[in-house]
Amino acid sequence: MVSTRRRRSPGSKKENAATAPEIRTVRRRTVAAVTSSGTDNIPLTPTSKILGSPPRKKAPKSRSIDSPLSEEDNAPTRPKATRKKPMSKALSASAPSHPPEAVASSFKYEFGGPWGALGIVVGLPVVVMGLYYFCPNFMSSASPSSSSSKYPLSFRSSTSPLACLRWTDMAHFLTSTLPALLRALPSTFSTFALQARRSPHNTASAFMAIIQHIPGALKARGSALVALVQNELWDPLAFACIVAWFCFQVVLERLLPGEVALGVPLLGAEGLRLPYKLNGHLAFWISLLLLVHGCPRFAVPVEDEGILPTIVGDEGDEQFVYTASAAGDAVLQHAGQAANGAIPVLGELTGFGPFPLEKLYDHFPQFAFAAVVFSFGLSLLLYLASFRKGARLADGGRSGNVMYDFYMGRELNPRLGSFDWKYFCELRPGLIGWVALNMGMLMKQQQLQAVTGEPPSWPLVLVNVFQGWYVLDALLNERAILTTMDITTDGFGFMLAFGDLAWVPFTYSLQARYLVGRPVSLSTYALAGLSAMHLVGYWIFRQANSTKDAFRRDPTSVPHVRYMDTIRGTKLMVSGWWGWARKINYTGDWLMALAWCGLCGPTHVLPYFYAIYFGILLVHRAARDDHLCSLKYGADWQKYKKEVKWLFLPGIY
Numbered sequence: 001m002v003s004t005r006r007r008r009s010p011g012s013k014k015e016n017a018a019t020a021p022e023i024r025t026v027r028r029r030t031v032a033a034v035t036s037s038g039t040d041n042i043p044l045t046p047t048s049k050i051l052g053s054p055p056r057k058k059a060p061k062s063r064s065i066d067s068p069l070s071e072e073d074n075a076p077t078r079p080k081a082t083r084k085k086p087m088s089k090a091l092s093a094s095a096p097s098h099p100p101e102a103v104a105s106s107f108k109y110e111f112g113g114p115w116g117a118l119g120i121v122v123g124l125p126v127v128v129m130g131l132y133y134f135c136p137n138f139m140s141s142a143s144p145s146s147s148s149s150k151y152p153l154s155f156r157s158s159t160s161p162l163a164c165l166r167w168t169d170m171a172h173f174l175t176s177t178l179p180a181l182l183r184a185l186p187s188t189f190s191t192f193a194l195q196a197r198r199s200p201h202n203t204a205s206a207f208m209a210i211i212q213h214i215p216g217a218l219k220a221r222g223s224a225l226v227a228l229v230q231n232e233l234w235d236p237l238a239f240a241c242i243v244a245w246f247c248f249q250v251v252l253e254r255l256l257p258g259e260v261a262l263g264v265p266l267l268g269a270e271g272l273r274l275p276y277k278l279n280g281h282l283a284f285w286i287s288l289l290l291l292v293h294g295c296p297r298f299a300v301p302v303e304d305e306g307i308l309p310t311i312v313g314d315e316g317d318e319q320f321v322y323t324a325s326a327a328g329d330a331v332l333q334h335a336g337q338a339a340n341g342a343i344p345v346l347g348e349l350t351g352f353g354p355f356p357l358e359k360l361y362d363h364f365p366q367f368a369f370a371a372v373v374f375s376f377g378l379s380l381l382l383y384l385a386s387f388r389k390g391a392r393l394a395d396g397g398r399s400g401n402v403m404y405d406f407y408m409g410r411e412l413n414p415r416l417g418s419f420d421w422k423y424f425c426e427l428r429p430g431l432i433g434w435v436a437l438n439m440g441m442l443m444k445q446q447q448l449q450a451v452t453g454e455p456p457s458w459p460l461v462l463v464n465v466f467q468g469w470y471v472l473d474a475l476l477n478e479r480a481i482l483t484t485m486d487i488t489t490d491g492f493g494f495m496l497a498f499g500d501l502a503w504v505p506f507t508y509s510l511q512a513r514y515l516v517g518r519p520v521s522l523s524t525y526a527l528a529g530l531s532a533m534h535l536v537g538y539w540i541f542r543q544a545n546s547t548k549d550a551f552r553r554d555p556t557s558v559p560h561v562r563y564m565d566t567i568r569g570t571k572l573m574v575s576g577w578w579g580w581a582r583k584i585n586y587t588g589d590w591l592m593a594l595a596w597c598g599l600c601g602p603t604h605v606l607p608y609f610y611a612i613y614f615g616i617l618l619v620h621r622a623a624r625d626d627h628l629c630s631l632k633y634g635a636d637w638q639k640y641k642k643e644v645k646w647l648f649l650p651g652i653y
Helices: 046-050 113-134 167-198 200-233 236-255 280-293 324-339 364-385 402-408 421-427 429-448 458-476 478-483 494-508 510-516 524-553 584-598 606-633 635-643
Strands: 029-035 259-262 275-278 295-298 310-312 319-321 349-353 563-565 571-573
Touching: 113 364, 113 402, 113 494, 113 606, 200 364, 236 280, 236 364, 236 421, 236 429, 275 478, 280 429, 280 458, 364 402, 364 494, 402 494, 421 429, 421 478, 421 494, 429 458, 429 494, 429 510, 458 478, 458 510, 458 524, 458 584, 494 606, 510 606, 524 571, 524 584, 563 635, 584 606, 606 635
Parallel strands: none
Antiparallel strands: 259 275, 295 349, 310 319, 563 571
16 A cells, blocks of 8 residues: 555555645555555555655646646646536546557656566565564464364464564674675685686586576475465465455445545546545445454354354353354354355354454465465456457556556556446555454454453554554545546556555554564553654644645635745745645654554564655655656746755754
8 A cells, every 4th residue: 555645565656646635655555665655645555655656757748637746736736628528428438548559669667667567576575475474473373173174275374483583683784794794705706716717627617516506496496485385375265355355345335325526637538537436434434343243153052073162141051152253263164164065054143243353363474475366366357458449548557568567557547337446446455454454463462361361552552543543544535546646647557456455454564463472561651752753743744735735726725825836837835834844744654654663662673664664765755756846847946945945854854
């Protein structure tokens, strides 16, 4: 899955985060410098965060507005005069932006070209699942139905030992194991070369034996992988839940009221601007309300096999009803019955309660794998649909190479009527799903500690609060993503779809999942310090992006800000937040990420995965943007850097 918000999936291309009113370098993109979705006040899209994108080719001069500003372009653009189009025309953006499918011989690949795209498409799902297996759940209990053949459509049970890569393990590897291996390499090669000279025939035979063994080894590993998928990862019910959640968010987007905002003029479309409905914050609150109070509770006979009822009522007038968790299990069990031809029998509806979100923890790998499969399926449908007549193609997805275009996305704004698939996926299912996963981790810890009567741990509570706050901030500033490269420039393919729907929710929830079964004892001072770090990071992040947004809309609205004019006709702020450092918003974003990771304590490495890869991504993106801006502004950029000397931290870096 933000000035470019972090988080949409494994740098991405949100290079115009600065133009985008508060878009964060979140973490939604997925991989080239590590990945993410690019907005400065929105969680990085899965894709932008994960893949720090390399320099893009220059935008064509025919663009109806000034070419997208990079994040350094903290000044308003000056749109050229364009002919206004009626709203009805805005809904039909079907005219192609370029001549047919002819691909210029000068097409420049990004992300390593087709082979790089293939590596990312294969590697990102491995990272998502690998984070689970390298830092597995403390425990994973089966639902009541999973042990009964009566309900074959049910979650599978999986158990994992308490193990997670520790800092001491990494230190031992780097200081002992790795140096020993490197020292052994010369002698190993010398021994092999000496043996080859003495008996070349035997050496060649041994080498051929190794080569001949490879197909069998690969086949065995392939069989093991298939068995893993069939026996543990693939679960029809988990996939059905992912599809249902996606469809539910679609219904909310369609039915909830919201302001309709116009996007930037489309490339080559004579000023055409597509409409977007802004109601993400309403979808957020209604989703949470449903998760907490929307699960039905039914009365059931005590003899109903496989059900664990709770007794309520007065003595002599007992009534058996499901608890919230049991209600969810019953719904799942009866769904399994119906799917197999049985007639489900439910008692009287007695009320509503929370959904059994603790199942998200118990069956985390099944849900994560289902999200990966769903992302691949959606990406394939989008790729095939882009070949229909009249589809408007993105410049970056017109290479003619199947793998590369599948990854980058061929169609710029795939729509079904007024429903924009890319815009919807950017903030809705994945980001709100991230909050739902965190809530499930909190409910699981409550369940585990119910025996002792202990309340949830403060670190897990704070992770839920801080990350939920971060997501809500992105949705409240939903308008900001309309000027990001995700919306204006990138096609909608695997890069964005996987980042938004799989990478963001199932990697950004790592801290919450880690804390469920690994109690972390932090002192009051440590909790206060980490909370202060988050608040300071958010303050820097929000203030910097708000100033940039206000200046971009109307420079006179921030009279205290000094700026310098450029020969391109734009302005660059040289005072206030943007006078302290050229990437001050990145600093605030990273401080928030570090605070979340710090709540997991100092013992293990993987809870710090996000802060580590995001930090590397930010450094990479800053270097890339510096290069692009030096080409764009020429001598003005050097003058600007003399005025604003520091990149992230004033006086330090």
